[in-house]
Amino acid sequence: MPEYRAHFDATVDFVNGGSLTAEGFRLDLPSAALDADAVGRLFVQHLGLALVGRVEVRGLHIVEEQHRGSRGIPAPVASDDDSAVGSASGPARRVVDLSHRIRAGLITYPGLPAPVITPHLTREQSRDHYAPGTEFGMDLITMIGNTGTYLDSPLHRYADGGDLASLDLSTLVDLRAEVVHVADAAERGVPASVFYDRDVRGAAVLVHTGWDRHFGTERYANGAPFLTPDAVGHLVDQGAVLVGIDSLNIDDTESGGERPAHSGLLAAGIHVVEHLTNLGELPARGARFTAAPPAIEGFGTITVRAFALV
Structure with missing residues (x-):
């Protein structure tokens, strides 16, 4: 589901004196349907400010952009799709693969050797060891530990x-x-x-x-x-x-x-x-x-x- 952030300038005046000014601030939003007042409230909550008297938000521009972790903004709920796992008793969860694939010849870190993948037992060779119609392949990989992720x-x-x-x-x-x-x-x-x-x-x-x-x-x-x-x-x-x-x-x-x-x-x-x-x-x-x-x-x-x- 899409995520939104607000880009804006702001001035906060405090009831006991003093002020705070922000230029080019970016803030996570729960949705795109927010006005300057709502963004101002989220801004105060995100910074944890106390004794705020007035908030002025200027140049508000709301864009579709990945959240960066602003406080008080709920994380989006994953929607059901082919990669989701879950049950009727809980929300669906999506599995995100964070690893690079490994293949023969892959260079992970310059100067370190690439993996070498060779057969130890081919399927053709395995036919001499198993019953008719049963075959296996066994492969050998030579690889430095610092490969891939x-x-x-x-x-x-x-x-x-x-x-x-x-x-x-x-x-x-x-x-x-x-x-x-x-x-x-x-x-x-x-x-x-x-x-x-x-x-x-x-x-x-x-x-x-x-x-x-x-x-x-x-x-x-x-x-x-x-x-x-x-x-x-x-x-x-x-x-x-x-x-x-x-x-x-x-x-x-x-x-x-x-x-x-x-x-x-x-x-x-x-x-x-x-x-x-x-x-x-x-x-x-x-x-x-x-x-x-x-x-x-x-x-x-x-x-x-x-x-x-x-």
Whole structure:
């Protein structure tokens, strides 16, 4: 279903003196059928302002645009379709695949080897081992763990860190998702301030940069968005469980060999998922996220099938 946002300038006067002015403000709306007064009330509620005397909204323009998580705006309810799951006792839920497909020759990260897929047992060969009319194919894949959409465990960064087999499934499955839509950000680095209005404790924090549109091309490796060190510190302090991004790396790979995001998050036991896709299909709040890797001992990073229920 369509989502709407208001673009406007505003001035708020307070009954005990003083005022606040906003230019080019954007606000999620529950529908397009709102006038300036209604938008003004939502603006005050979103900012949590008290002792407001007068609100003036100017240059109001309502557009069809994805919600970004304004407070007090209910998440849209999914409609029934072929991809929805549910029952008569509850609303339909839509499954959104957030993983890139893996194929032979796929380049995920420049400089890392591509997967090689070869047959171990062909169907023709299997006929010598099974009853007439019964045949199987068994294939072999040679693949670095950092392929497609993948999850990092602490062992990826730290020699004494926990491996994939040590991870608690409760921190990987059916997590409350806080999705931060910053695909129109002017800067590559995503700062701590974009998370200030979010309750990230116990949540999967998913950063939608839109960079996945370049996946599989040369463009993907240059100028990619990333998390700034202060954002990492904030997410650690506020108790996030998992942090994911739809970009080349959660760190800035063009600033040298430092990796403050990997270092800080994995040291705190916060899972890292990179190379996500389709995050633009998720609401800012309300989705449930899963990215569970196989329990491989002595291994730090592996491909996952990440998805969300909306």
